[in-house]
Amino acid sequence: MTFPNNFCIVSTIQNSSVKLVDGKVIIAPSTNKSIVTDVVVSYIKPLEVVYQKPVNEITIKFKPLGFNHFVNNPSDYFKEGLNRDIKPFEDFDEQMDTILNISNKNEQVENLEKYWLSKLKIVELDKIEAIVQDVESALGMAEIAKKHNISRQYLNKIFTRNLGKTPSEYRKVFKFKKALEGFQSVNDLTELSYNCLFYDQSHFIKEFKSLTNMKPSSFFRNIDASKEAIWLFL
Numbered sequence: 001m002t003f004p005n006n007f008c009i010v011s012t013i014q015n016s017s018v019k020l021v022d023g024k025v026i027i028a029p030s031t032n033k034s035i036v037t038d039v040v041v042s043y044i045k046p047l048e049v050v051y052q053k054p055v056n057e058i059t060i061k062f063k064p065l066g067f068n069h070f071v072n073n074p075s076d077y078f079k080e081g082l083n084r085d086i087k088p089f090e091d092f093d094e095q096m097d098t099i100l101n102i103s104n105k106n107e108q109v110e111n112l113e114k115y116w117l118s119k120l121k122i123v124e125l126d127k128i129e130a131i132v133q134d135v136e137s138a139l140g141m142a143e144i145a146k147k148h149n150i151s152r153q154y155l156n157k158i159f160t161r162n163l164g165k166t167p168s169e170y171r172k173v174f175k176f177k178k179a180l181e182g183f184q185s186v187n188d189l190t191e192l193s194y195n196c197l198f199y200d201q202s203h204f205i206k207e208f209k210s211l212t213n214m215k216p217s218s219f220f221r222n223i224d225a226s227k228e229a230i231w232l233f234l
Helices: 092-100 105-117 127-133 141-147 152-163 168-180 191-196 201-212 216-222
Strands: 008-014 016-021 026-030 035-040 049-050 056-062
Touching: 008 016, 008 092, 016 035, 035 092, 056 092, 056 105, 056 168, 092 105, 127 141, 127 152, 127 168, 141 152, 141 168, 152 168, 168 191, 168 201, 191 201, 201 216
Parallel strands: 026 049
Antiparallel strands: 008 035, 008 056, 016 026
């Protein structure tokens, strides 16, 4: 089980089938030679990932706006939160298949980085980067729109186009992530809720349950909050 985050996650799987059924991603080896790549930028409920057998897979986690430096129209990949079987570059399947066949992990990482960096684009993202920083602050959405001389409607539009989620969705997940990081030093839910921009502890618990289907106390007992990627193994 994995939980909402603000990364752009690009997963490439070799010779496997990937199905999305009722909020569950089912991955199984396939006899057909294939490369399947999915992009995930938004989900607001826990997502169950089922591996029926071991598969050969590479997953890249791009920080917010990171993926935008590699493709011309990032919004094309952000539809519905999960875009399936993408091919961002003409030679993508061929090159990723070659990289997945490298057995030495250090060599594999080196070739993966070299390939992706060859696709790096110089793009101007200062304005949306500034908006993201404001959404991560305590400013209200109306204040953010006014600060950048845009309407609330346009704020939602530009944010969704560049990050695949609304500012409100992003902030909700950001505060959740902040709570995970804060739990390492503040083992008190009341203090943690105020430190992470929640109105009060009841608001904190409500938001937490909406993203994890669990109360914070139960969640923290069952996961390792020190990890960057939070998994609950079933």
